[in-house]
Amino acid sequence: MLTYISEYDSALGKIYLASNEKALIGLWFENQKYFESTIQNECIEKDTPVLIRTKEWLDVYFDHKEPDFIPEISFEGTPFQKKVWNELLKIPYGKTITYMDIAKKLGISSARAVGQAVGRNPISIIVPCHRVIGANHKITGYAGGIDKKIALLEIEGYDLTILK
Template sequence: MAHLLADSPLGTLTIASNGSAITGVWYEQHRYPPTAETLGERALPGTDPLLDAAATQLTEYLAGERASFDLPLDPAGTEKQKAVWDILCRIPAGQSRTYGEIARELGNPNAAQAVGQAVGHNPVSIVIPCHRVMGADGSVTGYAGGVERKSFLLELEGYRSADTLF
């Protein structure tokens, strides 16, 4: 386990890996911050190729130069959480889904609240795009990194909600 701190327009990001895959990307003041065990040793830029690649791809994404990520991921979570996170990874940039839509895709239309919990506990912010999930009415709601950051990411991707078309 190792982690790297990377500057970004959204504040310092903490990027963690288990040596073969990215296990986390957290903001400062993240609602569900990493633990010391999750982070491992601190790596310096240029010393860990996987962490450096993640930092580079995040920088490119946040500069509007990249729409998707090409990183191996291994987030810690339950099978149900991972099923939700897999769906999140299939939402294209600039588009969104509601918690209810994801629940229906999982075959349990009454599980919107459980989907919300899984989305909120996504440890790989930005790369697993939990910011693309909206409230039932299409509103920008809850985000472990803060609603302001969620709005920034959506705007960066060119997302237009139904109420901003006219």
């Protein structure tokens, strides 16, 4: 199966997109940790319908508005990672949740396991791992960099003063 790739120039830097024939499989900031982790096939640079739709989503988002749609996505990861990533999709725009909160929702006691899965999220921004914070309401790691995590929360109008 072919992988289609494209680029998007955002206010926070270059973003790379990847899709299969039907769905988005990757969205990474340039030089992000685990960059292109889901690309295992031959790549063709082409704006497919799902990549065009993803760019439309990003246009709305970077205009400081909540998109009212999500492009078709497909997760490539372990069953546990997929459970965590699906929980990320439930975090409301402009809100945060802790790693432990997600662990509790999944019926496990390991915030660390959740953190590892969150860190490997292959579809940044749309699958909002930037909305996950530490137990003490501290901004913790982000594969794209803490500066980008803070900027994404600011775009969503999140009150950063409540974070420690």
